[in-house]
Amino acid sequence: MKVSDVMTRGVQTITAQQSIHEAAAMMARIDCGALMVNDQERLIGMITDRDIVVRAVAEGRTADTLVGEVMTPDVRYCYEDETLEDVARSMAQSQVRRLPVMSRDERLVGVVSLGNIASSHNPDASSTLLQGVAKGH
Numbered sequence: 526m527k528v529s530d531v532m533t534r535g536v537q538t539i540t541a542q543q544s545i546h547e548a549a550a551m552m553a554r555i556d557c558g559a560l561m562v563n564d565q566e567r568l569i570g571m572i573t574d575r576d577i578v579v580r581a582v583a584e585g586r587t588a589d590t591l592v593g594e595v596m597t598p599d600v601r602y603c604y605e606d607e608t609l610e611d612v613a614r615s616m617a618q619s620q621v622r623r624l625p626v627m628s629r630d631e632r633l634v635g636v637v638s639l640g641n642i643a644s645s646h647n648p649d650a651s652s653t654l655l656q657g658v659a660k661g662h
Contacts, residue, residue, distance in 0.1 A: 527607065528608075529606065530609070531642065532626045538560060539572065543592050545586075547592075548560055548572050549574070561633055568625055570600055573597070580594075606629070622638060
């Protein structure tokens, strides 16, 4: 099974020049915990609800703080044509809950999460993921 078979499409993005207030409002509106950060269709990072809390609120920053100041740069990603088993193994090793999914021409086409893999009915990928979680990966 390929990542493209289970990934979430239609990913909402935000720019590094927008505020964390805008990011938090968008997360609340679409009921998600992470947004991909783009710059003219190029993935440059990810901002999570945890990034906002730990890197902004806990440091006393204001809601006007720019996404680019607290986002996670250098985001790991996978390709839509990779196998679910390989991606599950990579997620377990990297200890991440979600990965942006890119096309081979480097366009963001979706996001794959632990939930997508767990509900894929793919025993190999789910087993790999669960083993990684059990080992602390």
